[in-house]
Amino acid sequence: MSKIIVLMGAPGAGKGTQARLLQERLGLPQISTGDMFRALAEASTPLAEEVRAVQSTGKLISDDLVIRVVHERTNREDCKSGYILDGFPRTTVQATMLERLAVEQGHKVSAIFVDAPFEVLEKRTTGRRICPVCGEIYNVYFKPPKFDNACDQHPETQLIQRTDDTAEKIKVRLETYKQQTEPLLEYYKASKRLFKVDGMRDPQKIYEDIEAILTGDD
Ligand code: AP5
Ligand code: MG
Numbered sequence: 001m002s003k004i005i006v007l008m009g010a011p012g013a014g015k016g017t018q019a020r021l022l023q024e025r026l027g028l029p030q031i032s033t034g035d036m037f038r039a040l041a042e043a044s045t046p047l048a049e050e051v052r053a054v055q056s057t058g059k060l061i062s063d064d065l066v067i068r069v070v071h072e073r074t075n076r077e078d079c080k081s082g083y084i085l086d087g088f089p090r091t092t093v094q095a096t097m098l099e100r101l102a103v104e105q106g107h108k109v110s111a112i113f114v115d116a117p118f119e120v121l122e123k124r125t126t127g128r129r130i131c132p133v134c135g136e137i138y139n140v141y142f143k144p145p146k147f148d149n150a151c152d153q154h155p156e157t158q159l160i161q162r163t164d165d166t167a168e169k170i171k172v173r174l175e176t177y178k179q180q181t182e183p184l185l186e187y188y189k190a191s192k193r194l195f196k197v198d199g200m201r202d203p204q205k206i207y208e209d210i211e212a213i214l215t216g217d218d
Helices: 015-026 033-040 046-057 063-074 092-105 118-126 167-181 183-190 203-216
Strands: 003-008 030-032 082-086 108-115 128-130 137-139 194-198
Touching: 003 015, 003 092, 003 183, 015 030, 015 082, 015 108, 015 137, 015 203, 030 033, 030 063, 033 046, 033 063, 033 082, 046 167, 063 092, 092 108, 092 183, 108 183, 108 203, 118 128, 118 167, 167 183, 183 194, 194 203
Parallel strands: 003 082, 003 108, 030 082, 108 194
Antiparallel strands: 128 137
């Protein structure tokens, strides 16, 4: 059965890193609500201004807006054989919507929890740098680029840092995560659809763990 792979985990746990590997190897689209809203925030419209303001605080965007965006995106042709959700659902309302969507689209939902201790999340987020051309994710502590602040594949391009990747914002993001998103782990666990991977392993090894889980869950 075609699958919706939900990547769960705290800010900086490694959802995006794994979602990119899954997309590359399984050929399923990676749908990151964080990336979609960062792109949307670049426009100069009142909605973009609103999204920018919320994202920069580390709090969540309204369920109504997120649900509309996810509904529209996942009904496109490239999602017919399944897709990878990175950063969605994050609230009970969003999880309920996803259940309906999965039935409507004929997909099975499997949630992968990338488990990383809170102590490492600050370094993972403050040290993160991203290539604006290809989206490759680096880290000055754990995965430095070959050239100083430039992408390995696009050496002419300077890497960027997210505005919410500051020590101060990470506190808010973690708090938001604990209050609104962490309870969803129990929800998926209760219906035996939660699979945990050790987020402290090497990213390639984590990917192999996820691949084994998905194969066994078919
Ligand atoms: P979003 O963009 O989803 O941010 P997040 O959940 O805080 O997660 P991150 O992207 O920070 O971390 P990640 O787990 O993807 O880690 P990564 O792989 O990059 O959301 C941002 C904002 O958008 C929210 O605060 C909210 O405002 C809004 N939003 C988004 N979705 C929403 C929703 N559904 N509802 C409402 N609002 C929403 O890795 C992090 C770093 O660690 C990198 O530098 C990487 O190189 C490194 N790293 C990764 N894996 C490893 C490893 N195994 N070992 C060592 N280093 C590693
Ligand atoms: Mg991410």
